Amino acid sequence: xxxxxxxxxxxxxxxxxxxxxxxxxxxxxxxxxxNGSPRVSERTRAAVQAAVAELGYxxxxxxxxxxxxxxxxxxxxxxxxxxxxxxxxxxxxxxRGVSAExxxxxxxxxxxxxxDERSRDRFTQYAAAHRVDGVLLVSVHADDPLPDLLRDVxxxxxxxxxxxxxxxxxxxxxxxxxxxxxxxxxxxxRGRRKVATITGPLDMYAAxxxxxxxxxxxxxxxxxxxxxxxxxxxEAAHRPAAAPGGRLVxxxxxxxxxxxxxxxxxxxxxxxxDAVFCASDVMAAGARLALxxxxxxxxxxxxxxxxxxxxxxxxxxxxxxxxxxxxxxxGRAMVRMLLALMGTEPDPRGAPxxxxxxxxxxxxxxxxxxxxx
Amino acid sequence: xxxxxxxxxxxxxxxxxxxxxxxxxxxxxxxxxxNGSPRVSERTRAAVQAAVAELGYxxxxxxxxxxxxxxxxxxxxxxxxxxxxxxxxxxxxxxRGVSAExxxxxxxxxxxxxxDERSRDRFTQYAAAHRVDGVLLVSVHADDPLPDLLRDVxxxxxxxxxxxxxxxxxxxxxxxxxxxxxxxxxxxxRGRRKVATITGPLDMYAAxxxxxxxxxxxxxxxxxxxxxxxxxxxEAAHRPAAAPGGRLVxxxxxxxxxxxxxxxxxxxxxxxxDAVFCASDVMAAGARLALxxxxxxxxxxxxxxxxxxxxxxxxxxxxxxxxxxxxxxxGRAMVRMLLALMGTEPDPRGAPxxxxxxxxxxxxxxxxxxxxx
DNA sequence: CGCATGAATGGGAGCGCTCCCACACACGGG
DNA sequence: CCCGTGTGTGGGAGCGCTCCCATTCATGCG
Numbered sequence: 001x002x003x004x005x006x007x008x009x010x011x012x013x014x015x016x017x018x019x020x021x022x023x024x025x026x027x028x029x030x031x032x033x034x035n036g037s038p039r040v041s042e043r044t045r046a047a048v049q050a051a052v053a054e055l056g057y058x059x060x061x062x063x064x065x066x067x068x069x070x071x072x073x074x075x076x077x078x079x080x081x082x083x084x085x086x087x088x089x090x091x092x093x094x095x096r097g098v099s100a101e102x103x104x105x106x107x108x109x110x111x112x113x114x115x116d117e118r119s120r121d122r123f124t125q126y127a128a129a130h131r132v133d134g135v136l137l138v139s140v141h142a143d144d145p146l147p148d149l150l151r152d153v154x155x156x157x158x159x160x161x162x163x164x165x166x167x168x169x170x171x172x173x174x175x176x177x178x179x180x181x182x183x184x185x186x187x188x189x190r191g192r193r194k195v196a197t198i199t200g201p202l203d204m205y206a207a208x209x210x211x212x213x214x215x216x217x218x219x220x221x222x223x224x225x226x227x228x229x230x231x232x233x234x235e236a237a238h239r240p241a242a243a244p245g246g247r248l249v250x251x252x253x254x255x256x257x258x259x260x261x262x263x264x265x266x267x268x269x270x271x272x273x274d275a276v277f278c279a280s281d282v283m284a285a286g287a288r289l290a291l292x293x294x295x296x297x298x299x300x301x302x303x304x305x306x307x308x309x310x311x312x313x314x315x316x317x318x319x320x321x322x323x324x325x326x327x328x329x330x331g332r333a334m335v336r337m338l339l340a341l342m343g344t345e346p347d348p349r350g351a352p353x354x355x356x357x358x359x360x361x362x363x364x365x366x367x368x369x370x371x372x373x
Numbered sequence: 374x375x376x377x378x379x380x381x382x383x384x385x386x387x388x389x390x391x392x393x394x395x396x397x398x399x400x401x402x403x404x405x406x407x408n409g410s411p412r413v414s415e416r417t418r419a420a421v422q423a424a425v426a427e428l429g430y431x432x433x434x435x436x437x438x439x440x441x442x443x444x445x446x447x448x449x450x451x452x453x454x455x456x457x458x459x460x461x462x463x464x465x466x467x468x469r470g471v472s473a474e475x476x477x478x479x480x481x482x483x484x485x486x487x488x489d490e491r492s493r494d495r496f497t498q499y500a501a502a503h504r505v506d507g508v509l510l511v512s513v514h515a516d517d518p519l520p521d522l523l524r525d526v527x528x529x530x531x532x533x534x535x536x537x538x539x540x541x542x543x544x545x546x547x548x549x550x551x552x553x554x555x556x557x558x559x560x561x562x563r564g565r566r567k568v569a570t571i572t573g574p575l576d577m578y579a580a581x582x583x584x585x586x587x588x589x590x591x592x593x594x595x596x597x598x599x600x601x602x603x604x605x606x607x608e609a610a611h612r613p614a615a616a617p618g619g620r621l622v623x624x625x626x627x628x629x630x631x632x633x634x635x636x637x638x639x640x641x642x643x644x645x646x647d648a649v650f651c652a653s654d655v656m657a658a659g660a661r662l663a664l665x666x667x668x669x670x671x672x673x674x675x676x677x678x679x680x681x682x683x684x685x686x687x688x689x690x691x692x693x694x695x696x697x698x699x700x701x702x703x704g705r706a707m708v709r710m711l712l713a714l715m716g717t718e719p720d721p722r723g724a725p726x727x728x729x730x731x732x733x734x735x736x737x738x739x740x741x742x743x744x745x746x
Numbered sequence: 747c748g749c750a751t752g753a754a755t756g757g758g759a760g761c762g763c764t765c766c767c768a769c770a771c772a773c774g775g776g
Numbered sequence: 777c778c779c780g781t782g783t784g785t786g787g788g789a790g791c792g793c794t795c796c797c798a799t800t801c802a803t804g805c806g
Contacts, residue, residue, distance in 0.1 A: 012442065013502040015792055026756035031794065041754060058502035062444060063792035065435035066761050069385065076484075080469075092465060096453075099486040111449075111484045113472040129386040129431035285688050292690075315658050317665075317690045388762055399786040404764065414784065436762030439791050 014055040023051035034059065061108075073108040074134040074338060077123065079144070080115040089310035090327060094138055094160060097331020105339065107133070120146065128153040134338045136160070142203050156341040158334045162205050170341060170359040172333045176206050179323040179365030180213025181220075183277050183305040186321070186367055188221045192275035192303055195223075196248030198262040198287060200279045210279040210307060211249065218247060248273060252283050259286025267294055274302055275373070281306035281313040284320055284372075303373035318371030326363050333361055387428040396424035407432065434481075446481040447507040447711060450496065452517070453488040462683035463700055467511055467533060470704020478712065480506070493519065501526040507711045509533070515576055529714040531707045535578050535733075543714060543732040545706045549579050552696035552738030553586025554593075556650045556678040559694070559740055561594045565648035565676055569621030571635040571660060573652045583652040583680060584622065591620060621646060625656055632659025640667055647675055648746070654679035654686040657693055657745075676746035691744030699736050706734055 020030035025044055032040050033048040040048075051057070065071045076098060078091060102109055110132060114120050127135060127150055135150055135157040147169040150157040159171035187195050197214040200207030250265050252258030259278060263286065266273055278284035284306035288298060296302050298318060306313055309324035337359065393403035398417055405413050406421035413421075424430070438444045449471060451464065475482055483505060487493045500508060500523055508523055508530040520542040523530040532544035553570075560568050570587040573580030623638050625631030632651060636659065639646055651657035657679035661671060669675050671691060679686050682697035710732065 012792090016794095017792075020756095027793085028757065028795085029755055032755090035794085039754065044754080056498065056501075058498050058504070060439070060502070060792050061504055062435045062438035063761090064794075066433070066439050066763085066791090067793040067795075069761075069794090071435060080472075095484070096486070099453075099484070100488070103486075103488070103492060109484045111468070111472070111482045113469070113476075115473070115476070119476060125429065125431050128429075129433070131431070131434055312684065312688050315685050315688055385762090389764095390762075393786095400763085401765085401787065402785055405785090408764085412784065417784080433762050436791090437764075439761090439793085440763040440765075442764090442791070 012060070014057050016057075016059070019048065019051045019055055019057045022055060023047040069130075070133050071131055072106065073110050073132050074102075074136060074335075074342075075110040075112050075123075075127070075132045076136045076138065077112045077114060077146070078138045079140070080113045089308065089312075091138065093327035094331040094334075097328035097333075098136060098335050099331075100328070101332040101335035124149055127155045130155065134158075134342045136334050136338060142205060156338060158338045158341065160330060160334060164205050167205075167360070170337055172330050172337060172361045172363065173206075174325040174327075174330060174363045175365045176209035177213040177216070179307065179325070179367075180210040180277065180279070181217045182213075182365070182367045183307070183321075183323050184214050184217035185221070186369070187275040187277060187303055187305060187373060188217065188223075190275075190303060190373060194248065194270060194273045195275040195277065196250070196266045196270070196273045197277045198259055198266070198279060198283050199249060199251050200254045200283075202251055207254075207279055214249075214277055215247065223247075252279075252286075254280050254283060256282050256286035256289075259283030260290045261286075263287035263290035264294075267291075275304075276302060277305045277307075279307050281308045281310045281316075281320060281322055284322070285312050285316060288316060288320075288372075299372050305367075305373050309368050313368075313370070316372065321370045321373040322368050324366045324368045326365075330363055333363065337361065385433070387430050389430075389432070392421065392424045392428055392430045395428060396420040442503075443506050444504055445479065446483050446505050447475075447509060447708075447715075448483040448485050448496075448500070448505045449509045449511065450485045450487060450519070451511050452513070453486045462681065462685075464511065466700035467704040467707075470701035470706075471509065471708050472704075473701070474705040474708035497522055500528045503528065507531075507715045509707050509711060515578060529711060531711045531714065533703060533707060537578050540578075540733070543710055545703050545710060545734045545736065546579075547698040547700075547703060547736045548738045549582035550586040550589070552680065552698070552740075553583040553650065553652070554590045555586075555738070555740045556680070556694075556696050557587050557590035558594070559742070560648040560650060560676055560678060560746060561590065561596075563648075563676060563746060567621065567643065567646050568648040568650065569623070569639045569643070569646045570650045571632055571639070571652060571656050572622060572624045573627045573656075575624055580627075580652055587622075587650055588620065596620075625652075625659075627653050627656060629655050629659040629662075632656030633663045634659075636660035636663035637667075640664075648677075649675060650678045650680075652680050654681045654683045654689075654693060654695055657695070658685050658689060661689060661693075661745075672744065672746050678746050682741050686741075686743070689745065694743045694746040695741050697739045697741050699738075703736055706736065710734065 016030050016034070017027055020027045023030060023044075025048060029040060029044060030048050030051075033045050034052070061072060076095070099109060112123055114123060124146065126132070133156070135155055137147060137157055138160045140147060140159050140161065140163060142163045144163070147157055147159060147163070151169060157169060159167070159169055161173050162171050184195055184197075195218065197211065199211045202208055202211065248266055248270055250262035252262040259280075259282065262283070263276065266276065267290065276287055278287055284304055288304060291298055291302055291304070298304050304320060306320045306322035309322045313320035313322045341359070389403050389407070390400055393400045396403060396417075398421060402413065402417060403421050403424075406418050407425070434445060449468070472482060485496055487496060497519065499505070506529070508528055510520060510530055510532045513520060513532050513534065513536060515536045517536070520530055520532060520536070524542060530542060532540070532542055534546050535544050557568055557570075568591065570584065572584045575581055575584070621639055621643055623635035625635040632653075632655065635656070636649065639649065640663065649660055651660055657677055661677060664671055664675055664677070671677050677693060679693045679695035682695045686693035686695045714732070
């Protein structure tokens with residue numbers, strides 16, 4: 001039996017050929033029906049569809065990919081050097097959104113964790129060889145060359161979060177600046193006089209934005225600041241921790257330990273702090289611990305606000321007021337953007353991109369009030 | 374130019390043919406080198422490898438899959454009706470393990486969230502058509518038909534967690550019974566007299582195991598129980614909440630709300646409860662809340678132990694004593710088992726499976742002591 | 747009434763690979 | 777000196793699909 005080859009035993013389903021035969025049409029016509037080409041008569045279409053149903057035909061992706069030169073798959077790339085605490089809630093939300101949006105397309109979702117140099121190189125090569133049609137990049141660091149590499153090889157890609165304000169690769173981000181501003185305004189509105197902040201690593205754009213929001217809210221409220229009256233530019237937000245004008249800034253690294261250390265540092269610098277805006281919930285958990293150790297009550301002595309609205313926030317005692325990002329929606333938006341990009345990119349024939357969708361998108365953030373403030 | 378077809382513009386990398394030409398050998402030989410066949414002379418091997426390096430050759434997966442009849446991909450299937458709280462930490466740990474173990478193979482990881490009937494059918498069909506080589510199933514419910522469906526179409530699959538003690542599909546599980554036993558023994562060892570438990574939904578095998586562990590520990594300690602002296606069978610563990618012999622069992626659903634409600638119920642039934650073993654950390658968080666509301670101190674008045682060692686446990690106040698499962702290792706083990714299955718399964722020619730690896734594996738659990746007990 | 751025009755269709759070519767058959771070519775024993 | 781026996785090797789035949797060219801009709805126009 002010359003038919004059974006390769007993987008053997010794999011009773012691979014019916015082929016297009018068989019469907020066509022059953023419907024009494026040619027292979028080409030069957031293909032046209034299955035791919036929804038308009039150039040097919042109604043009768044024929046019905047016949048083929050019936051045959052598909054009867055035979056339970058499922059197109060062979062490999063064959064399709066090989067013939068069409070597209071893989072019908074997109075990769076979700078997650079760098080894994082990241083502290084898992086940071087990645088957890090954010091990542092699973094993104095995943096949910098991506099998967100939901102992809103459910104209607106019949107594209108596959110390929111998950112790639114990049115954990116070291118070797119796996120990064122592997123993926124780069126893989127992408128360069130066009131083994132996927134598009135790439136979603138989650139939590140990219142400012143110095144990550146991957147986005148540019150992908151652009152160079154003509155691989156459509158969408159980032160979650162910018163690497164800088166000059167980001168030229170398409171991205172979906174949330175409004176970190178406004179979110180931080182809301183948080184700090186809220187603290188001021190609750191009558192807090194000495195509002196400090198614990199920032200993320202300031203080589204990350206999101207962290208800088210949140211710090212800028214902090215400064216902006218204080219300035220707007222008329223509190224003295226480093227640049228009185230001047231609109232603090234996000235790019236310039238990277239300034240010494242002990243800013244002039246008495247603002248209380250401590251830099252940490254989005255980890256709980258970092259938040260704990262930063263809070264102790266703040267208390268040492270100014271024991272009268274009565275509010276802290278933390279650039280992540282996890283850091284807020286660390287700060288909470290430091291406050292408890294110093295005998296301070298939350299929210300009575302010190303009000304606390306976090307960022308992310310992750311599970312940690314709900315489980316803290318008291319529950320943490322925090323800034324919620326629409327993470328699932330960000331995942332969905334990333335997919336929509338990528339699909340649009342993929343629809344236009346591979347067409348070099350002058351067509352000026354029908355509607356690529358906004359290649360950069362900033363989604364709103366929202367303050368969730370809970371017991372900690 | 375008759376060469377540029379299909380996807381256009383996709384400057385797909387060099388082909389095997391080109392590599393072979395460059396190395397001055399035939400296509401077949403080049404293929405043999407790349408797939409590590411031993412029947413190649415050292416000289417030739419070196420020449421081909423050099424050509425591969427120079428050209429930056431990356432094999433085309435689609436072509437390979439089509440020709441070989443195997444897809445070089447496995448699917449990780451996650452049912453999504455699941456409450457996200459439960460899924461979060463567990464899922465991301467599994468993912469880490471799976472991905473790590475898969476990094477050395479050059480198999481792709483395909484992620485499939487199943488959210489409704491429609492997507493389930495779609496996946497079933499997809500698998501039946503052998504579009505993946507194997508399937509990893511996470512958090513399967515006792516009545517889920519998917520595992521059997523997959524077995525029927527000859528698709529290798531591995532479960533995380535059994536559906537019952539008679540599970541016949543290969544699985545990796547953790548030792549829920551022993552873990553629960555450790556937890557309850559620990560509580561007894563701390564001098565607690567009235568140890569209650571909050572179980573998961575008792576139509577889930579893991580929940581029944583944990584309950585059985587509770588009973589077993591109490592019986593071993595000589596506390597009166599429903600079946601004095603008898604070894605409580607896991608299968609029989611599904612008994613009325615108000616068990617004879619004074620044991621305190623409340624059933625919940627692995628959610629925080631459920632844990633909260635169950636704790637209130639327990640306190641009502643017996644206000645003198647001085648310890649509670651919760652079958653999940655999340656439920657313990659709910660129980661913690663109920664205890665606080667009732668004015669009881671943890672651990673002074675009531676000691677609390679959870680299960681999972683998730684992030685919630687570390688962030689509770691006081692930090693939660695809990696039973697840790699080696700979740701990442703479970704992910705790794707699942708992949709190893711699946712690969713073994715895939716290596717043997719497709720061979721129908723009588724070969725009695727060289728070393729399929731243990732088709733069922735139960736990994737140990739461990740008690741993590743923290744402030745809550 | 748004949749011929750250009752378009753719609754619907756059939757089927758060849760080929761995507762890049764693996765499998766496997768056939769073909770060298772080097773041996774050693776009869 | 778001829779024939780196994782083995783080791784490397786080349787390349788044909790597809791895998792199931794999409795693309796596209798050719799073909800067949802039915803239609804409308806000159």
